[in-house]
Amino acid sequence: MxxxxxxxxxxxxxxxxxxxxxxxxxLRLQQLLLPLVxxxxxxxxxxxxxxxxxxxxxxxxxxxxxxxxxxxxxDEHQAEQQREAAFYQRxxxxxxxxxxxxxxxxxxxxxxxxxxxxxxxxxxxxxTVLCGFALATLLxxxxxxxIGLSPKLYAVFNPLIQLFKPISPLAWLPLITIxxxxxxxxxxxxxxxxxxxxxxTVALCSLWPTLINTIxxxxxxxxxxxxxxxxxxxxxxxxxxxIVLPSAIPMIFTGMRLSLGIAWMVLIAAEMLAQNxxxxxxxxxxxxxxSSQSLSRICAAVLVIGVIGFVLDRLMLLLQxxxxxxxxxxxx
Amino acid sequence: MQKxxxxxxxxxxxxxxxxxxxVALQNVNLDIAQGEFVSLIGHSGCxxxxxxxIVAGLLQASTGGVILNNKEVNEPGPERAVVFQNHxxxxxxxxxxxxxxAVKQVxxxxxxxxxxxxxxxxxxxxxQMTHALDKRPSEISGGMKQRVGIxxxxxxxxxVLLMDEPFGALDALTRAHLQDSVMDIQAKLNxxxxxxxxxxxxxxxxxxxxxxxxNGPAATIGEILHIDLPRPRERLALSDDARYNHYRHQVLSFxxxxxxxxxxxxxxxxxxxxxxxxxxxxSA
Numbered sequence: 001m002x003x004x005x006x007x008x009x010x011x012x013x014x015x016x017x018x019x020x021x022x023x024x025x026x027l028r029l030q031q032l033l034l035p036l037v038x039x040x041x042x043x044x045x046x047x048x049x050x051x052x053x054x055x056x057x058x059x060x061x062x063x064x065x066x067x068x069x070x071x072x073x074x075d076e077h078q079a080e081q082q083r084e085a086a087f088y089q090r091x092x093x094x095x096x097x098x099x100x101x102x103x104x105x106x107x108x109x110x111x112x113x114x115x116x117x118x119x120x121x122x123x124x125x126x127x128t129v130l131c132g133f134a135l136a137t138l139l140x141x142x143x144x145x146x147i148g149l150s151p152k153l154y155a156v157f158n159p160l161i162q163l164f165k166p167i168s169p170l171a172w173l174p175l176i177t178i179x180x181x182x183x184x185x186x187x188x189x190x191x192x193x194x195x196x197x198x199x200x201t202v203a204l205c206s207l208w209p210t211l212i213n214t215i216x217x218x219x220x221x222x223x224x225x226x227x228x229x230x231x232x233x234x235x236x237x238x239x240x241x242x243i244v245l246p247s248a249i250p251m252i253f254t255g256m257r258l259s260l261g262i263a264w265m266v267l268i269a270a271e272m273l274a275q276n277x278x279x280x281x282x283x284x285x286x287x288x289x290x291s292s293q294s295l296s297r298i299c300a301a302v303l304v305i306g307v308i309g310f311v312l313d314r315l316m317l318l319l320q321x322x323x324x325x326x327x328x329x330x331x332x
Numbered sequence: 333m334q335k336x337x338x339x340x341x342x343x344x345x346x347x348x349x350x351x352x353x354x355v356a357l358q359n360v361n362l363d364i365a366q367g368e369f370v371s372l373i374g375h376s377g378c379x380x381x382x383x384x385x386i387v388a389g390l391l392q393a394s395t396g397g398v399i400l401n402n403k404e405v406n407e408p409g410p411e412r413a414v415v416f417q418n419h420x421x422x423x424x425x426x427x428x429x430x431x432x433x434a435v436k437q438v439x440x441x442x443x444x445x446x447x448x449x450x451x452x453x454x455x456x457x458x459x460q461m462t463h464a465l466d467k468r469p470s471e472i473s474g475g476m477k478q479r480v481g482i483x484x485x486x487x488x489x490x491x492v493l494l495m496d497e498p499f500g501a502l503d504a505l506t507r508a509h510l511q512d513s514v515m516d517i518q519a520k521l522n523x524x525x526x527x528x529x530x531x532x533x534x535x536x537x538x539x540x541x542x543x544x545x546x547n548g549p550a551a552t553i554g555e556i557l558h559i560d561l562p563r564p565r566e567r568l569a570l571s572d573d574a575r576y577n578h579y580r581h582q583v584l585s586f587x588x589x590x591x592x593x594x595x596x597x598x599x600x601x602x603x604x605x606x607x608x609x610x611x612x613x614x615s616a
Contacts, residue, residue: 224420227390230408232437232488242433246424325424326470 061296066303069296077117084112118282118297122304125267125278128195129312132202133263137256140207144214144252145244154215165208169201169266173274176200194276201270206263213255217248246325253320260316264309279305336363337524338387338492342396345382355550357382360396362543362553364492367522371535373583374545374554375593380528381496383545387526388414388494400491410438413490417497419477421469427480428465431455434484455487456480458517475506479513486517495527499534507531508567511538519564532587536579537565544586547593554591557582 043063050062061069091109098105116124147153180196221244229243245252271280283301286294321327344358357379364370372380385391387398389408398405400412413434421430431452439448456462459479469477478498485493498514499507511534518525529535535542539559546554559579561570570576 222420224416224418225422227388227408227414227416228420228422230390231388231410231412231414232434233409234437238437242422242425246422249424325468 055295057290057295058292061299065296066299069293070300072293073118073297073300077119080114080117080120084114087112087114116277118301121277121279121282122308124195125271125280126308128198128271128276128278129202129260129263129267131195132199132267133206133260135199135203136207136259136263137210139203140210140255140259141214141252144211144255145218145240145248147211148215148218148248149244151219154219161208161211164204165212167205169205169269170273172201172204173197173270176204177274194274197274198267198270198276198278202263202267205266206259209258209262210252210255213251213258214248217251217255218244220251221247249324250326250329253316253324257313257316257320260312261309264305264312268305335365337366337401338364338526339399340364340383340387340396341399343383343386343393343398344395345379345386345391346394356548357552358395358550359552362556364524364526366524369518369525369527369538369540371539371542372526372528372545373530373532373535373542373587374551375547375587375591376530378545378548379551380545384414384494384496384526384528387492388412390414410434410488411491413485413488413493415478415481415485415493415495415498417500419469419474419481421477421480421484423469426466426468427456427461427472428452430469430480431484431487435487438488452487455483458486458520459483459513473506475502475510478502478510482510482514482517486521486523490523492524492526495525497528497530500530507534512567514538515563515565532580532583535583536561536576537567537570542579542583544583544591547591555586 047062047064050060053060088109095105095107095109098107147157177197180193180200184193184196186193225243225247229239234242267278268280268283270276271278272284273280275281275284279301283298286297286301340360340362343360344355346353346355348354360383362370372383374380382391386393387405389405389412392406405412421427422433425433432448435443435448435452439451443451453462453465456465459482461476461479461483464472464476469480472480478501482495482498485495499510502510514525515538517523527535527538536559542557542559543553544555544557545551557579561573561575561579
């Protein structure tokens with residue numbers, strides 16, 4: 001019965017809204033309300049079903065348990081931050097005292113090595129995904145432009161693209177791990193190997209949509225515009241800059257949005273499998289931990305992963321709207 | 333007649349097919365003097381656009397060649413500016429920027445920045461488009477887009493202006509308006525113009541000579557009609573003029589008697605085309 005309440009409520013609300021003087025306000029309210037209806041339905045359903053499922057770690061957590069756990073994670077993060085600040089403060093005080101007695105002391109401040117919290121894992125993941133995605137974009141767009149402009153190059157590279165596109169990140173991961181450890185000497189400072197492995201895996205798996213869409217976008221330039229370019233005798237660089245890139249921009253962005261979505265999915269999997277720091281490792285650690293809180297922590301992480309993926313996509317959409325010359329285009 | 337500025341001699345083009353070469357165009361000979369306005373008219377598929385594209389350098393002739401001011405044409409260039417049928421403005425640039433692109437390309441190093449700006453504005457003023465400098469092509473009407481396309485071509489200061497059915501996609505009123513603009517501009521600048529058209533009235537009204545093409549394959553020039561009407565020409569006065577109607581009749585009789593396009597009825601879409609042309613020619 002409870003489940004049907006919000007639906008009825010919306011019905012009465014929209015009935016009331018029919019009396020509203022501004023149809024636009026009505027539309028906007030609807031756009032705001034209807035997604036809320038979906039979310040509410042989901043949480044109610046989750047709540048109802050979760051209590052029915054009993055696992056080895058107790059009953060499956062419902063939304064309330066997950067929300068509690070989320071605030072626990074937040075508290076833990078704040079506590080850890082305080083501990084870290086205190087750690088550095090203590091060191092600083094000790095160092096100053098040491099220097100008073102022995103000015104030539106070679107003592108240094110040592111980095112804090114506490115356990116990464118949920119939120120620091122989020123930051124790591126975000127940084128990794130952005131680096132991997134940036135690398136993929138920097139490779140895919142120039143390559144796509146060059147390949148798209150030449151049918152011969154396309155014929156050369158198409159089989160390779162089709163071959164590499166469907167490869168799962170899980171298959172790439174061992175190879176990349178081995179290659180990175182062979183080619184990148186781990187020294188103090190610099191980028192960590194695990195970061196490189198995650199970023200390369202993300203790049204390798206996510207560059208395909210951008211590459212393919214750029215190729216398609218570039219090869220679909222209107223022949224009339226190409227003729228304009230020929231009559232004006234545009235040089236190669238200005239041909240690319242004024243004709244090719246602007247006309248391929250919508251396709252390039254479609255590709256980039258797909259790529260970013262894939263990048264985020266791949267990253268979580270890679271972190272999980274390779275035990276590289278990040279949200280994926282958090283989930284895996286909680287899974288291995290198997291405490292009574294683990295399930296709700298994993299649920300919290302899953303929701304956060306979803307929200308971040310959604311936010312990343314919206315950000316790309318905003319960027320696309322900003323860059324796209326065709327302001328009338330319907331982008332969703 | 334003056335010495336020819338543009339010479340087409342023995343121009344022909346053929347395309348390789350599975351059954352051997354398909355000759356689309358052959359033996360096109362035409363001398364065009366500086367300042368002359370020449371129209372190419374003929375049924376669809378007779379190779380009018382091919383001739384224009386060869387002059388533009390967008391297509392290479394298989395036989396013969398084109399000579400412009402004693403130089404052979406073998407690649408596209410701004411001295412043979414093209415006004416395309418569907419305006420071909422870059423949709424991501426404003427009206428001003430579209431013309432600017434051409435001006436920067438042609439006058440780089442020859443004009444200063446402010447001279448370029450003046451030149452862009454001058455050409456947009458010629459087509460009466462200075463009110464929409466910062467509009468994008470999607471924000472202006474079809475007729476306006478075509479005006480900007482003409483301004484862009486004129487801004488290249490071409491030796492020959494090539495127009496590929498420039499008014500084909502416009503409604504009758506806009507078309508008449510633009511035809512008057514083109515006549516004005518041509519009177520001012522004395523450009524050499526080659527224009528492709530389907531419209532008999534347009535051809536007679538604008539041209540010094542009308543080149544009538546035979547049907548393909550192996551299309552060539554059928555007849556050339558000199559239009560000896562005084563300029564400036566007034567469409568209203570001419571519509572009642574005996575000579576005008578005589579020229580008009582000659583073009584019509586070439587198109588619908590001598591070169592009547594016979595096509596099997598089962599290709600209905602193609603068969604419908606000449607019918608539309610007839611209606612258009614009579615109603616205009």
